Amino acid sequence: MTAAPVTRSPRRTDDVRGENVMTAMPSTYGRRSALAQGMTLAWRSLVPLRNEPGRLVQFLLQPIFMVVVFVLMFGAMSGDPEHAARYLMPGVLTQVALISTNTTGMNLAEDIVNGVFDRFRSMPIARSAPLAGRVTADALTTAVTISVALLAGIAAGFRITATPLEALGGLTLLLVFTLALSWVSAWLGLKARSVASMQGTATAVLLPLTFGSSAFIPPANLPGVLRWWSSVNPVSHLADAVRALLTGAPVGAHVWVTLAWAAAVTACFVPLAVRAYTRRIR
Amino acid sequence: MTYAIEAHGLVKRYGDKAALAGIDLAAPPGSVLGVLGPNGAGKTTAVRILATLMSPDGGRAMVGGHDVVKAPAEVRKLIGLTGQYASVDEKLTGRQNLVMIGRLLGMSRTTARSRAAALLAEFGLEDAADRAAGSYSGGMRRRLDLAASLVGRPSIIFMDEPTTGLDPRARADLWRIVHEQVAGGATVLLTTQYLEEADQLADEIVLIDHGLVAARGTPRELKARAGDRRLEIRPERDAEKAELILAEVSGLAPHRGEDGLLSVPLLDPAVSHAVFRRLEEADVPLSEHAVRRPTLDEAFLALTGAATTGRTR
Numbered sequence: 001m002t003a004a005p006v007t008r009s010p011r012r013t014d015d016v017r018g019e020n021v022m023t024a025m026p027s028t029y030g031r032r033s034a035l036a037q038g039m040t041l042a043w044r045s046l047v048p049l050r051n052e053p054g055r056l057v058q059f060l061l062q063p064i065f066m067v068v069v070f071v072l073m074f075g076a077m078s079g080d081p082e083h084a085a086r087y088l089m090p091g092v093l094t095q096v097a098l099i100s101t102n103t104t105g106m107n108l109a110e111d112i113v114n115g116v117f118d119r120f121r122s123m124p125i126a127r128s129a130p131l132a133g134r135v136t137a138d139a140l141t142t143a144v145t146i147s148v149a150l151l152a153g154i155a156a157g158f159r160i161t162a163t164p165l166e167a168l169g170g171l172t173l174l175l176v177f178t179l180a181l182s183w184v185s186a187w188l189g190l191k192a193r194s195v196a197s198m199q200g201t202a203t204a205v206l207l208p209l210t211f212g213s214s215a216f217i218p219p220a221n222l223p224g225v226l227r228w229w230s231s232v233n234p235v236s237h238l239a240d241a242v243r244a245l246l247t248g249a250p251v252g253a254h255v256w257v258t259l260a261w262a263a264a265v266t267a268c269f270v271p272l273a274v275r276a277y278t279r280r281i282r
Numbered sequence: 283m284t285y286a287i288e289a290h291g292l293v294k295r296y297g298d299k300a301a302l303a304g305i306d307l308a309a310p311p312g313s314v315l316g317v318l319g320p321n322g323a324g325k326t327t328a329v330r331i332l333a334t335l336m337s338p339d340g341g342r343a344m345v346g347g348h349d350v351v352k353a354p355a356e357v358r359k360l361i362g363l364t365g366q367y368a369s370v371d372e373k374l375t376g377r378q379n380l381v382m383i384g385r386l387l388g389m390s391r392t393t394a395r396s397r398a399a400a401l402l403a404e405f406g407l408e409d410a411a412d413r414a415a416g417s418y419s420g421g422m423r424r425r426l427d428l429a430a431s432l433v434g435r436p437s438i439i440f441m442d443e444p445t446t447g448l449d450p451r452a453r454a455d456l457w458r459i460v461h462e463q464v465a466g467g468a469t470v471l472l473t474t475q476y477l478e479e480a481d482q483l484a485d486e487i488v489l490i491d492h493g494l495v496a497a498r499g500t501p502r503e504l505k506a507r508a509g510d511r512r513l514e515i516r517p518e519r520d521a522e523k524a525e526l527i528l529a530e531v532s533g534l535a536p537h538r539g540e541d542g543l544l545s546v547p548l549l550d551p552a553v554s555h556a557v558f559r560r561l562e563e564a565d566v567p568l569s570e571h572a573v574r575r576p577t578l579d580e581a582f583l584a585l586t587g588a589a590t591t592g593r594t595r
Contacts, residue, residue: 041386051374114369
């Protein structure tokens with residue numbers, strides 16, 4: 001074989017391979033290489049967007065489509081498009097960010113089902129790298145999704161009327177909550193028996209959370225059970241907090257309630273996901 | 283003797299069903315160990331334990347001198363794993379798949395790229411290198427999977443049914459690659475349902491059935507153990523006369539096979555000579571004659587018993 005030198009195991013080149021079977025390789029894979037491995041796997045999760053222009057277009061179009069439907073069309077229906085945009089746009093941001101968590105679990109389930117996961121597990125890499133790489137990549141794509149939606153919203157007439165610092169705080173809050181939810185998604189993906197079942201479960205969780213919130217309609221305008229659900233739904237607090245922070249309205253307790261929820265979800269689902277993951281990688 | 287792969291009394295249960303009921307395996311460095319058995323015999327379970335993907339419920343396994351349960355990290359540095367279900371990222375190109383593996387193993391970007399290019403060339407995947415692996419044919423995908431498992435130059439390679447479902451040409455390609463790896467000094471453990479494959483590739487075969495070792499030995503030994511050599515003749519005409527002569531000389535009742543093939547167990551080598559002479563005297567021309575060892579197929583059936591007959595292929 002004509003092969004370039006391998007930095008991983010310089011002693012195990014082809015000519016000495018037979019004799020060296022019993023020799024232990026220099027072993028420690030430190031924190032730095034675990035990080036590098038995580039980055040490689042994050043790269044791997046993002047590359048498909050570059051490989052397939054169709055996938056990229058779809059990824060970019062989805063948030064724009066949401067803005068068109070909710071802000072422009074529903075806004076036109078309301079009779080006061082400007083006011084509607086101010087209410088709906090933060091809701092769209094919340095919606096697209098939370099829906100994007102779907103990919104975390106879906107991709108993990110896909111890796112498990114098609115055996116990629118087993119390959120990683122049979123390799124001398126940090127146990128945490130595949131999970132960390134996935135979550136990192138998804139945090140990045142979520143940030144891009146939010147930005148695209150925001151730009152589309154601005155093009156559609158939405159204006160950030162808060163201070164830049166407040167607005168940035170609002171977007172960060174959204175990202176923090178999304179990241180917390182992506183651990184739920186990861187957990188579902190690691191427990192799922194198939195990609196389709198993961199997708200089904202995630203949709204069943206995400207739709208009532210996002211649509212059954214104050215993201216698009218104030219709870220006061222909803223009837224009975226829906227009003228109750230919308231008022232207890234943590235996503236309502238998130239949507240209200242994001243809206244207040246982007247439009248400079250009084251925030252109230254929404255930020256703290258949202259942060260508390262994010263902390264609680266993270267505290268619950270990071271251990272659950274990690275446990276499901278270590279079971280899978282054992 | 284130190285073995286590259288060694289297992290003693292491996293047991294694995296799923297519920298109350300034993301996938302492995304105490305299996306011993308041993309492969310010296312640089313050899314090919316063929317693990318042969320019907321579907322559900324426990325082959326994949328054995329590979330998953332040896333490749334540190336699963337821990338055994340009983341027994342012990344050492345790979346490259348490291349215990350797979352106590353020192354899995356050490357084992358992982360030595361092994362390459364390639365499976366029946368090709369585990370490549372379908373959304374990445376062939377090249378990206380290999381570069382990713384190289385980078386994960388700590389290679390620099392340049393090294394990972396040149397290693398990927400070398401493997402793509404070696405496995406005949408250059409033309410498809412920059413296409414998504416999801417678009418590959420079964421054979422190409424399997425080759426990419428194998429290439430991915432060889433990026434780190436493993437000294438011990440596990441191949442779980444590497445050619446199941448491949449066409450003959452793709453299978454021949456894979457066989458060639460296995461031969462090359464062994465020539466390069468690697469130890470290979472390969473599971474297969476195909477006797478021909480074990481015959482072609484393995485230095486030693488372990489035949490497992492229902493989680494137990496049914497037989498082990500070199501392909502030649504297993505064939506020999508399955509039964510006697512047989513003398514086969516196919517007369518062009520006068521089949522009855524030929525059958526009579528065959529019976530008379532051998533003292534055994536000939537077996538009538540397809541298309542007029544007659545055969546008897548060959549207990550004494552002198553019999554074949556006598557048979558040919560008598561047939562010539564009687565003017566019975568033969569379109570075909572041979573002294574045949576049993577095939578591994580026959581050995582397989584003889585050694586695993588009739589219970590597995592329906593499942594061998």
